Amino acid sequence: MSHPLPNKIDPLRLADQGVRLEGILPIAQMKRLSELLVRDDGQVQISLEFLKDDMAQRLLTGSIEAELYFVCQRCSEPVKITLKIQPMLCPLLSERQLPQCPKAYEPLITEGEALSLIELVEDELLLNMPMIPKHPENKCPKPLPDFLH
Secondary structure, eight states: OOOOOOSEEOHHHHHHHTOEEEEEEEGGGOHHHHTTSSBOOOEEEEEEEEEEOTTOOEEEEEEEEEEEEEEOTTTSSEEEEEEEEOOEEEEESSGGGGGGSOTTSEEEEOTTOOEEHHHHHHHHHHHHSOSSOOOSTTOOSSOOOGGGO
């Protein structure tokens, strides 16, 4: 039996408790991302694990997967792009703790505040989306005329 995902999370406390969050989040609730998409009726599948490593450093790992529909920058038709992200975050209370963050991890400064789970996932999607969304080479449904190549 799955539990609903929380709106707010405290990554530091969740890491101390060794919590795993799994579930789906609606793309339509991610306003910044939705503005960049052709459609926002999909869902994001998440599996996030909050843990401590051998050095007692709090970490956040897992997977975020979504099928997103952008406007192809070659043909202006919709293009589906699947993002499969494996976040590697290091929740920290303040910037003073930055030296504690392992090199392979991105710092996540919490300042002791609970964070929006949707905004955290949305940030990861925005950071990992293609700079120029487009169909694979020669796969546009409406190819450009030869004189525009």
